[in-house]
Amino acid sequence: MRSPENSPRKDSGHRSESESEVTKIEISKLAGALGASALLLTVAGCGASNTGGEPVGGGATEEAAESPWANCTPGAESADITSTAPDADSEITIGTFNGWDESVAVAHLAKAVLEEDGYTVNIEAFDAGPGYVALDAGDIDLLVDSWLPLTHEDYLEQYGDNLEAMGCWYDNAKLTIAVNDDSPAQSIADLAEMGDEYGNRLVGIEPGAGLTRITKEEAIPTYGLEGYEFIESSTPAMLAELKSATDSGENIAVTLWRPHWAYGSFPIRDLEDPEGAMGDAELIYNFGTSGFGEAHPKAAQLMKNLVLDDERLSDLESVMFAEDQYNGEDPDGAVAEWLADNPDFVEEWQTGQLAG
Known part of the structure; x- marks a missing residue:
């Protein structure tokens, strides 16, 4: 497993792009110019880990709030495509x-x-940078995981004029502190008075993760949690502790983020964040390469129709990535099983009804 990738934002406290990542991007630009897509350093197949994306968090900047990507309703451009002929270009x-x-x-x-x-x-x-370079160059047709207005804003500033937005499909990407369902705390603020209930421990992930920084610099001082031991370890270690605690009926508090398959695999819930210390929720968009909508009108509309809420997304991810299910080893098999268990989903998607 790998820790969640942090934002490339230079004005945030997160890890900026490393020199090697920048080098990859420059190589990718050259590859696009030469038509040598192999230089994009891509990995065939899913290449997934059991961690997932992590939003920037820490509150939206005024600039981000004014971003054209800050306001989007999932499925707003939905339309029925059931009678539309498949695109002539079918690859x-x-x-x-x-x-x-x-x-x-x-x-x-x-x-x-x-x-x-x-x-x-x-x-x-x-990786994120080369992904946007590949989309800009037309070496791929779609990216389905653009986090806006914060996490991927630099990439949209650089490449956005050459990309086609295919709608946003999720509107609750955020940093969280989560607890087991049956534990007493309802708000992060409650933890300060309930330390004994949680062993005075807050279980985190990798020390270099943006989530770790926000928890240390914002949540802990905002809510007076200095008396807690904040454990910086790894995402797998945090998930192992979460599984152990929920299996044994013990209280636990962990740092987490949405979307994540843990919400579909463990009996957990987010604590309320009345002070907004963990930051605002982001949107997840689909983007196509320039000309995609004209070349693939039916496929483009399908992507605009996509809407996933927390329940459906965490359930799908749980089937795909949880260790006691497909464990990330057969994404296509996981999707087939999930669709069999959700027989109305495809029809709702194709008819534009997922937006409700």
């Missing part, structure tokens, strides 16, 4: 982000539905 390549589980889940979900309609779909995995 589509979808890009996912390494370690961002929801991108893998959505890409393989789209793959299943498109292939049922006669398309040939390939999926390639990238």
Whole structure:
């Protein structure tokens, strides 16, 4: 497993792009110019880990709040495509982000539905920077996991003029502190008075993660949690502790984020954040390469129709990534099982009814 990738924002406290990542991007630009897509350093297949994407968090800047990407209603551009003929160009390549589980889940979900309609779909995995370079160059057709207005804003500033927005499909990407369902705390503020209930421990993830920084710099001082031992370890270690505690009926508090498959695998809930210390929720968009909508009008409309709420998304991710299910090893098989258990989903998607 790998820790969630942090935002490339230079003015945030998160890890900025490393020199090696920048080098990859420059190589990718050259590859696009030469038509040598192999230089994009992609990895065939899903390339997923059991961590997932992590939003920036820490509150929205005024600039982000004014971003054109800050306001989007999932499924707002929905339309019925059941009587629309498949696109003449039936080959589509979808890009996912390494370690961002929801991108893998959505890409393989789209793959299943498109292939049922006669398309040939390939999926390639990238780190974020090279993914946007590949989309800009036309080496891939779609990216299904653009976090806005904060996490991927630099990429949209650089490449957005050459990309086509295909709607947002999720509106609750955020940093959280979660507890077991039956524990007493309802708000992060409650933890300060309930330390004994949680062993005075807050279980975190990797020390370098943006979630860790926000918890230390914002949540702990805001809510007076200095008396807690904040454990910085790893995402797998946090999930192991979460599983152990919920299996044994013990109280636990962990740092987490949405979307994540843990919400579909463990009896947990988010604590309320009345002071907004963990930051605002973000949107997740689909983007196509320039000209995608004209070349693939039916596929483009399908992506605009996509809407996933927390329950459906965490359930799909849980089937795909939980250790006692597919464990990330067969995304297509996981999607097939999930669709069999949700028989109305495809029809609702194709008829534009997922937006409710």
